Amino acid sequence: MKCRKCDNKAVINMRQHKLALCSHHYLSWLPEKTEHFITKYKMFDRADRILVAVSGGKDSLVLWDVLQQLGYEADGLYIDLGIDGEYAYSEESKRYSDEFANSNNLKLIVAEVTKMEGASILKAASLTHRGKDKPCSICGLTKRHIMNRVGFEGNYDVLVTGHNLDDEAALLFGNALNWQVGYLARQGPVLDGNPNGFIKRAKPFCRFYERETAAYSLLRGIDYIYEECPSAVGAKSIYFKEILNQMEMDRPGTKLQFYLAFLRAKENGAFTSDPGLIETPLRKCDSCGQPTSSPDECAYCRMWGRVRERMEAN
Amino acid sequence: MTVRMILRKKVYEVKAGMTIRDAILKLDIMPESVLPVKNGELLTDDEILKDGDEIRLVAVISGG
Numbered sequence: 001m002k003c004r005k006c007d008n009k010a011v012i013n014m015r016q017h018k019l020a021l022c023s024h025h026y027l028s029w030l031p032e033k034t035e036h037f038i039t040k041y042k043m044f045d046r047a048d049r050i051l052v053a054v055s056g057g058k059d060s061l062v063l064w065d066v067l068q069q070l071g072y073e074a075d076g077l078y079i080d081l082g083i084d085g086e087y088a089y090s091e092e093s094k095r096y097s098d099e100f101a102n103s104n105n106l107k108l109i110v111a112e113v114t115k116m117e118g119a120s121i122l123k124a125a126s127l128t129h130r131g132k133d134k135p136c137s138i139c140g141l142t143k144r145h146i147m148n149r150v151g152f153e154g155n156y157d158v159l160v161t162g163h164n165l166d167d168e169a170a171l172l173f174g175n176a177l178n179w180q181v182g183y184l185a186r187q188g189p190v191l192d193g194n195p196n197g198f199i200k201r202a203k204p205f206c207r208f209y210e211r212e213t214a215a216y217s218l219l220r221g222i223d224y225i226y227e228e229c230p231s232a233v234g235a236k237s238i239y240f241k242e243i244l245n246q247m248e249m250d251r252p253g254t255k256l257q258f259y260l261a262f263l264r265a266k267e268n269g270a271f272t273s274d275p276g277l278i279e280t281p282l283r284k285c286d287s288c289g290q291p292t293s294s295p296d297e298c299a300y301c302r303m304w305g306r307v308r309e310r311m312e313a314n
Numbered sequence: 315m316t317v318r319m320i321l322r323k324k325v326y327e328v329k330a331g332m333t334i335r336d337a338i339l340k341l342d343i344m345p346e347s348v349l350p351v352k353n354g355e356l357l358t359d360d361e362i363l364k365d366g367d368e369i370r371l372v373a374v375i376s377g378g
Contacts, residue, residue: 001358011356012349020358057376167377214349214374218356228376237377245346245375 012215015252023219030216031066034204038070041189043202048157050074051199053147054100054108056093058217058224059162061100063205065222067160068104074160076101076108079146081139082120083231093225100222109154111146117304119311122231127310130303135231138303145300149290151199158193163203166210169255170240172262185271188263196282197291209255210241317363321348321371334369335359347375 001010003022010020021029037043044050052067054060054076067074078097083089094110101108114120119127121142125135151159168187175183189207193200205213217224232238247254265271282291285298287305292298297305319326319337328337334350334357348371350357363369 001360010358013358013360023356058374059376166375170377209346210376211346211349211374214372215356218349218351218372226373232377235377238375241375241377242344242347245344248346249344 011219012212014209014212016209016248016256026215027219030208030212031069033208034063034066035070037189037207038202038204041202043160043190043204044072044158044200046072048072049155051109051147051151051154051156051159052076053143053159053161054078054097055162056096056225057162058222059164059167059205059210059213061096061162061222061224062213062217062220063160063162064100064106065104065220066216067204068106074106075154075156076106077147077150077159078108078110079143080110080112080114081142082112082114083122083229087227087230089225089227089230092227096223096225109150111150113142113146116146117142117307119307123311124304124307127307128303134235136235139231141300141303145288145290145298148197148199149288152197152290156199158200158202160202160204162205162213164205164208164210164213165255165259166241166244167237168203168206169244169259170237172259173240173244174236181271184262185266188266194282194291197284197289207256207259315365317365317367317369319369319371322373328363330363330365330367332363333359334361334363337363337369338371343371348373 001013001020003010003025004019005025006022008022011023012026013020050072052060052064052074054064064074064076076097078094080090080094097108121135121139125138128138130137147159171187189203191201244255280293282293285292285301286296287301288298290298315330316327317330319328321343326341328340335345338345338348345359350359351370351372352367
Protein backbone atom coordinates (compact mmCIF):
# COMPACT_ATOMS: atom_id res chain seq x y z
CA MET A 1 0.00 0.00 0.00
CA LYS A 2 1.32 3.44 -0.91
CA CYS A 3 1.22 6.74 0.90
CA ARG A 4 -1.60 8.95 -0.35
CA LYS A 5 0.71 11.97 -0.35
CA CYS A 6 3.98 10.77 -1.85
CA ASP A 7 3.73 7.22 -3.21
CA ASN A 8 6.28 5.90 -0.71
CA LYS A 9 5.43 2.74 1.19
CA ALA A 10 2.64 3.38 3.71
CA VAL A 11 3.14 2.39 7.36
CA ILE A 12 -0.41 2.97 8.51
CA ASN A 13 -3.81 2.67 6.89
CA MET A 14 -6.61 4.55 8.62
CA ARG A 15 -9.62 2.82 7.16
CA GLN A 16 -12.09 5.26 8.74
CA HIS A 17 -10.47 8.12 6.77
CA LYS A 18 -9.57 6.00 3.71
CA LEU A 19 -6.09 7.37 4.27
CA ALA A 20 -2.75 5.52 4.14
CA LEU A 21 0.43 7.42 4.99
CA CYS A 22 4.18 6.83 5.03
CA SER A 23 6.22 7.43 8.16
CA HIS A 24 7.24 10.94 7.17
CA HIS A 25 3.73 12.12 6.33
CA TYR A 26 2.14 10.36 9.29
CA LEU A 27 4.53 12.08 11.71
CA SER A 28 3.38 15.46 10.41
CA TRP A 29 -0.30 14.49 9.96
CA LEU A 30 -0.94 13.68 13.63
CA PRO A 31 0.47 16.96 15.07
CA GLU A 32 -1.36 18.98 12.37
CA LYS A 33 -4.63 17.31 13.25
CA THR A 34 -3.95 17.83 16.97
CA GLU A 35 -3.50 21.55 16.35
CA HIS A 36 -6.76 21.56 14.40
CA PHE A 37 -8.66 19.92 17.28
CA ILE A 38 -7.09 22.25 19.89
CA THR A 39 -8.36 25.23 17.89
CA LYS A 40 -11.70 23.75 16.84
CA TYR A 41 -12.72 22.88 20.39
CA LYS A 42 -11.13 26.03 21.90
CA MET A 43 -8.95 23.99 24.23
CA PHE A 44 -6.07 26.39 24.97
CA ASP A 45 -3.55 28.65 23.28
CA ARG A 46 0.18 29.24 23.47
CA ALA A 47 -0.14 31.81 26.25
CA ASP A 48 -1.83 29.30 28.57
CA ARG A 49 -0.07 27.40 31.35
CA ILE A 50 -0.67 23.75 30.49
CA LEU A 51 -0.40 20.73 32.75
CA VAL A 52 -0.30 17.31 31.06
CA ALA A 53 -1.40 14.29 33.06
CA VAL A 54 1.35 11.76 32.30
CA SER A 55 0.95 8.07 33.07
CA GLY A 56 4.01 6.64 31.31
CA GLY A 57 1.68 5.11 28.69
CA LYS A 58 1.70 5.82 24.97
CA ASP A 59 -1.13 8.35 24.81
CA SER A 60 0.09 10.80 27.45
CA LEU A 61 3.75 10.66 26.36
CA VAL A 62 2.81 11.13 22.70
CA LEU A 63 0.56 14.03 23.69
CA TRP A 64 3.38 15.68 25.64
CA ASP A 65 5.70 15.16 22.67
CA VAL A 66 3.21 16.61 20.17
CA LEU A 67 2.49 19.65 22.36
CA GLN A 68 6.22 20.42 22.48
CA GLN A 69 6.50 20.07 18.73
CA LEU A 70 3.59 22.44 18.24
CA GLY A 71 5.24 25.02 20.49
CA TYR A 72 3.00 24.68 23.56
CA GLU A 73 4.82 24.87 26.87
CA ALA A 74 3.50 22.16 29.14
CA ASP A 75 4.59 20.68 32.45
CA GLY A 76 3.80 17.07 33.30
CA LEU A 77 2.09 15.56 36.31
CA TYR A 78 2.75 11.95 37.21
CA ILE A 79 0.63 10.38 39.96
CA ASP A 80 2.37 7.47 41.64
CA LEU A 81 -0.46 5.15 42.65
CA GLY A 82 1.74 2.58 44.35
CA ILE A 83 0.54 -0.29 42.14
CA ASP A 84 3.16 -3.01 41.92
CA GLY A 85 2.14 -6.46 40.68
CA GLU A 86 4.58 -8.79 38.95
CA TYR A 87 6.32 -6.04 36.95
CA ALA A 88 6.37 -3.08 39.40
CA TYR A 89 3.77 -1.21 37.36
CA SER A 90 3.91 2.21 39.06
CA GLU A 91 7.69 2.16 39.36
CA GLU A 92 8.08 1.32 35.68
CA SER A 93 5.48 3.89 34.57
CA LYS A 94 7.30 6.55 36.56
CA ARG A 95 10.61 5.54 35.01
CA TYR A 96 9.23 6.03 31.47
CA SER A 97 7.72 9.39 32.46
CA ASP A 98 10.98 10.52 34.09
CA GLU A 99 13.06 9.44 31.13
CA PHE A 100 10.84 11.29 28.69
CA ALA A 101 10.89 14.46 30.81
CA ASN A 102 14.66 14.33 31.30
CA SER A 103 15.50 13.66 27.68
CA ASN A 104 13.26 16.52 26.55
CA ASN A 105 14.23 18.88 29.37
CA LEU A 106 10.67 19.12 30.66
CA LYS A 107 9.34 19.64 34.17
CA LEU A 108 7.60 16.62 35.71
CA ILE A 109 5.67 17.05 38.95
CA VAL A 110 5.33 13.79 40.90
CA ALA A 111 2.51 13.21 43.39
CA GLU A 112 2.87 10.06 45.48
CA VAL A 113 -0.44 8.74 46.77
CA THR A 114 1.17 6.57 49.46
CA LYS A 115 3.07 9.55 50.89
CA MET A 116 0.07 11.87 50.63
CA GLU A 117 -2.56 9.57 52.08
CA GLY A 118 -0.65 6.87 53.95
CA ALA A 119 -1.70 3.95 51.74
CA SER A 120 -1.45 2.78 48.14
CA ILE A 121 -4.50 2.52 45.88
CA LEU A 122 -4.58 -1.26 46.28
CA LYS A 123 -4.42 -1.04 50.07
CA ALA A 124 -7.20 1.56 50.06
CA ALA A 125 -9.30 -0.61 47.75
CA SER A 126 -8.97 -3.57 50.07
CA LEU A 127 -10.29 -1.50 52.98
CA THR A 128 -13.32 0.19 51.41
CA HIS A 129 -16.66 -0.82 50.01
CA ARG A 130 -16.04 1.40 46.97
CA GLY A 131 -12.97 -0.63 45.97
CA LYS A 132 -14.34 -4.02 46.97
CA ASP A 133 -14.69 -5.43 43.47
CA LYS A 134 -12.16 -3.32 41.58
CA PRO A 135 -9.70 -0.63 42.61
CA CYS A 136 -10.43 1.35 39.39
CA SER A 137 -13.16 3.42 41.02
CA ILE A 138 -10.87 4.52 43.88
CA CYS A 139 -8.05 5.07 41.43
CA GLY A 140 -10.23 7.30 39.20
CA LEU A 141 -11.51 9.36 42.12
CA THR A 142 -7.98 9.80 43.49
CA LYS A 143 -6.46 10.76 40.13
CA ARG A 144 -9.22 13.29 39.35
CA HIS A 145 -8.83 14.89 42.78
CA ILE A 146 -5.03 15.14 42.65
CA MET A 147 -4.98 16.37 39.04
CA ASN A 148 -7.45 19.11 39.90
CA ARG A 149 -5.67 20.08 43.10
CA VAL A 150 -2.19 20.25 41.53
CA GLY A 151 -3.53 22.07 38.48
CA PHE A 152 -5.57 24.59 40.40
CA GLU A 153 -3.03 25.25 43.15
CA GLY A 154 -0.23 25.48 40.59
CA ASN A 155 -2.18 28.18 38.70
CA TYR A 156 -2.33 26.20 35.50
CA ASP A 157 -4.94 27.31 32.97
CA VAL A 158 -5.77 23.87 31.68
CA LEU A 159 -5.20 20.22 32.48
CA VAL A 160 -4.81 18.05 29.38
CA THR A 161 -5.13 14.29 29.25
CA GLY A 162 -4.22 11.76 26.59
CA HIS A 163 -7.71 10.24 26.24
CA ASN A 164 -8.09 8.92 22.71
CA LEU A 165 -11.19 8.15 20.66
CA ASP A 166 -11.32 4.54 21.85
CA ASP A 167 -11.37 5.78 25.45
CA GLU A 168 -14.09 8.29 24.64
CA ALA A 169 -16.19 5.87 22.60
CA ALA A 170 -15.95 3.22 25.35
CA LEU A 171 -16.95 5.78 27.98
CA LEU A 172 -19.83 6.94 25.81
CA PHE A 173 -20.92 3.37 25.19
CA GLY A 174 -20.96 2.64 28.94
CA ASN A 175 -22.79 5.83 29.81
CA ALA A 176 -25.34 5.35 27.02
CA LEU A 177 -25.90 1.72 28.01
CA ASN A 178 -26.90 2.85 31.51
CA TRP A 179 -28.42 6.11 30.26
CA GLN A 180 -26.25 8.16 32.61
CA VAL A 181 -27.52 11.51 31.37
CA GLY A 182 -25.47 13.53 33.84
CA TYR A 183 -22.24 11.88 32.70
CA LEU A 184 -23.24 12.18 29.04
CA ALA A 185 -23.83 15.91 29.47
CA ARG A 186 -20.34 16.37 30.90
CA GLN A 187 -18.48 14.24 28.34
CA GLY A 188 -16.68 16.06 25.54
CA PRO A 189 -13.35 17.33 24.24
CA VAL A 190 -13.38 20.17 26.81
CA LEU A 191 -14.78 20.45 30.32
CA ASP A 192 -14.86 24.08 31.33
CA GLY A 193 -13.28 25.14 34.59
CA ASN A 194 -14.87 26.96 37.44
CA PRO A 195 -13.26 29.84 39.39
CA ASN A 196 -14.37 28.17 42.62
CA GLY A 197 -11.84 25.42 42.22
CA PHE A 198 -12.25 23.30 39.10
CA ILE A 199 -9.52 23.53 36.49
CA LYS A 200 -10.49 23.45 32.80
CA ARG A 201 -9.82 20.05 31.23
CA ALA A 202 -9.11 19.20 27.58
CA LYS A 203 -8.54 16.06 25.52
CA PRO A 204 -6.62 16.99 22.36
CA PHE A 205 -6.43 13.33 21.20
CA CYS A 206 -10.15 12.63 21.53
CA ARG A 207 -10.49 12.03 17.78
CA PHE A 208 -7.50 9.75 17.26
CA TYR A 209 -7.88 5.99 17.36
CA GLU A 210 -5.77 4.20 19.93
CA ARG A 211 -3.73 2.49 17.20
CA GLU A 212 -2.85 5.91 15.79
CA THR A 213 -1.20 7.15 18.97
CA ALA A 214 0.53 3.77 19.32
CA ALA A 215 1.79 4.02 15.72
CA TYR A 216 3.08 7.52 16.37
CA SER A 217 5.01 6.40 19.45
CA LEU A 218 6.62 3.54 17.50
CA LEU A 219 7.60 5.81 14.62
CA ARG A 220 8.92 8.57 16.88
CA GLY A 221 10.77 6.10 19.10
CA ILE A 222 8.89 7.11 22.24
CA ASP A 223 9.32 4.38 24.85
CA TYR A 224 6.29 3.77 27.04
CA ILE A 225 5.02 1.21 29.49
CA TYR A 226 3.66 -1.55 27.30
CA GLU A 227 2.27 -3.71 30.08
CA GLU A 228 -1.30 -3.03 31.15
CA CYS A 229 -2.12 -1.96 34.70
CA PRO A 230 -2.50 -5.29 36.57
CA SER A 231 -5.75 -4.03 38.09
CA ALA A 232 -7.26 -3.27 34.68
CA VAL A 233 -7.59 -6.94 33.72
CA GLY A 234 -11.28 -7.53 33.10
CA ALA A 235 -12.11 -3.81 33.28
CA LYS A 236 -15.39 -2.80 31.69
CA SER A 237 -13.69 -0.13 29.56
CA ILE A 238 -11.55 -2.79 27.85
CA TYR A 239 -14.59 -4.99 27.29
CA PHE A 240 -16.44 -2.08 25.65
CA LYS A 241 -13.40 -1.28 23.50
CA GLU A 242 -13.33 -4.86 22.22
CA ILE A 243 -17.02 -4.74 21.32
CA LEU A 244 -16.56 -1.43 19.51
CA ASN A 245 -13.51 -2.78 17.67
CA GLN A 246 -15.58 -5.72 16.49
CA MET A 247 -18.03 -3.26 14.92
CA GLU A 248 -15.16 -1.18 13.55
CA MET A 249 -13.74 -4.24 11.84
CA ASP A 250 -17.01 -4.86 10.00
CA ARG A 251 -17.78 -1.19 9.39
CA PRO A 252 -14.74 1.11 9.40
CA GLY A 253 -15.50 4.47 10.96
CA THR A 254 -18.16 3.21 13.38
CA LYS A 255 -16.30 4.41 16.50
CA LEU A 256 -15.59 7.84 15.07
CA GLN A 257 -19.18 8.29 13.86
CA PHE A 258 -20.54 7.19 17.22
CA TYR A 259 -18.51 9.85 19.02
CA LEU A 260 -19.05 12.63 16.47
CA ALA A 261 -22.80 12.00 16.28
CA PHE A 262 -22.90 12.21 20.09
CA LEU A 263 -21.04 15.54 20.06
CA ARG A 264 -23.47 16.88 17.44
CA ALA A 265 -26.48 15.73 19.45
CA LYS A 266 -25.03 17.35 22.55
CA GLU A 267 -24.39 20.58 20.70
CA ASN A 268 -28.00 20.52 19.54
CA GLY A 269 -29.16 20.39 23.14
CA ALA A 270 -29.89 16.67 23.47
CA PHE A 271 -28.98 16.59 27.15
CA THR A 272 -29.81 20.07 28.38
CA SER A 273 -33.50 19.70 29.18
CA ASP A 274 -33.14 16.78 31.55
CA PRO A 275 -34.31 17.73 35.06
CA GLY A 276 -31.53 15.60 36.52
CA LEU A 277 -29.03 18.06 35.15
CA ILE A 278 -29.89 20.99 37.37
CA GLU A 279 -26.52 21.98 38.73
CA THR A 280 -25.98 21.41 42.41
CA PRO A 281 -24.34 24.43 44.05
CA LEU A 282 -20.73 23.88 45.01
CA ARG A 283 -19.06 24.70 48.32
CA LYS A 284 -15.58 24.14 49.71
CA CYS A 285 -14.81 20.74 51.25
CA ASP A 286 -14.37 21.06 55.03
CA SER A 287 -11.08 19.15 54.89
CA CYS A 288 -9.24 19.94 51.66
CA GLY A 289 -11.00 23.07 50.42
CA GLN A 290 -11.70 21.67 46.97
CA PRO A 291 -15.17 22.21 45.49
CA THR A 292 -17.86 19.70 46.39
CA SER A 293 -21.61 19.41 46.25
CA SER A 294 -21.74 17.55 49.56
CA PRO A 295 -22.57 19.43 52.80
CA ASP A 296 -19.30 18.58 54.56
CA GLU A 297 -16.40 16.64 53.06
CA CYS A 298 -15.81 15.83 49.38
CA ALA A 299 -15.96 12.20 48.16
CA TYR A 300 -12.15 12.00 48.09
CA CYS A 301 -11.71 13.09 51.72
CA ARG A 302 -14.55 10.86 52.90
CA MET A 303 -13.08 7.84 51.13
CA TRP A 304 -9.50 8.36 52.33
CA GLY A 305 -10.78 9.21 55.83
CA ARG A 306 -12.46 5.79 55.97
CA VAL A 307 -9.26 4.12 54.77
CA ARG A 308 -7.25 5.76 57.57
CA GLU A 309 -9.87 4.82 60.17
CA ARG A 310 -9.78 1.19 59.09
CA MET A 311 -6.00 1.12 59.02
CA GLU A 312 -5.91 2.42 62.58
CA ALA A 313 -8.54 -0.11 63.66
CA ASN A 314 -6.54 -3.01 62.18
CA MET B 315 6.55 -22.20 4.70
CA THR B 316 5.86 -20.74 8.13
CA VAL B 317 5.70 -17.30 9.65
CA ARG B 318 5.99 -16.52 13.36
CA MET B 319 3.63 -13.98 14.82
CA ILE B 320 4.22 -12.78 18.37
CA LEU B 321 1.62 -11.06 20.53
CA ARG B 322 2.83 -10.21 24.04
CA LYS B 323 4.43 -13.49 25.17
CA LYS B 324 2.44 -15.74 22.87
CA VAL B 325 3.97 -17.11 19.67
CA TYR B 326 1.76 -18.23 16.78
CA GLU B 327 2.72 -19.92 13.54
CA VAL B 328 0.88 -19.24 10.30
CA LYS B 329 1.44 -20.11 6.65
CA ALA B 330 3.29 -17.73 4.37
CA GLY B 331 1.50 -16.35 1.32
CA MET B 332 -1.44 -14.66 2.97
CA THR B 333 -1.80 -11.05 4.06
CA ILE B 334 -1.07 -9.97 7.61
CA ARG B 335 -4.74 -9.06 8.03
CA ASP B 336 -5.88 -12.53 6.97
CA ALA B 337 -3.35 -14.12 9.31
CA ILE B 338 -4.48 -11.94 12.21
CA LEU B 339 -8.12 -12.84 11.54
CA LYS B 340 -7.21 -16.52 11.29
CA LEU B 341 -5.68 -16.27 14.76
CA ASP B 342 -8.90 -14.74 16.03
CA ILE B 343 -7.22 -11.45 16.86
CA MET B 344 -9.00 -8.17 16.20
CA PRO B 345 -7.01 -6.29 13.53
CA GLU B 346 -7.98 -2.98 15.14
CA SER B 347 -6.32 -3.99 18.39
CA VAL B 348 -2.77 -4.55 17.09
CA LEU B 349 -0.06 -2.98 14.94
CA PRO B 350 2.18 -5.33 12.92
CA VAL B 351 5.93 -4.68 13.13
CA LYS B 352 8.70 -6.51 11.21
CA ASN B 353 12.36 -5.89 12.05
CA GLY B 354 11.33 -2.75 13.91
CA GLU B 355 9.33 -1.39 10.97
CA LEU B 356 5.63 -0.70 11.09
CA LEU B 357 3.64 -2.38 8.30
CA THR B 358 0.18 -2.04 6.83
CA ASP B 359 -1.85 -5.21 7.10
CA ASP B 360 -2.14 -5.82 3.34
CA GLU B 361 1.52 -6.95 3.34
CA ILE B 362 1.96 -10.55 2.12
CA LEU B 363 3.74 -12.77 4.62
CA LYS B 364 6.91 -14.45 3.41
CA ASP B 365 8.47 -17.66 4.64
CA GLY B 366 10.63 -17.01 7.70
CA ASP B 367 9.02 -13.66 8.55
CA GLU B 368 8.71 -12.80 12.21
CA ILE B 369 5.96 -10.31 12.89
CA ARG B 370 5.53 -8.67 16.28
CA LEU B 371 1.95 -7.63 16.96
CA VAL B 372 1.96 -4.58 19.20
CA ALA B 373 -1.17 -4.52 21.34
CA VAL B 374 -2.74 -1.08 21.37
CA ILE B 375 -5.71 -1.42 23.72
CA SER B 376 -5.25 0.07 27.15
CA GLY B 377 -7.64 1.07 29.84
CA GLY B 378 -8.94 0.55 33.30
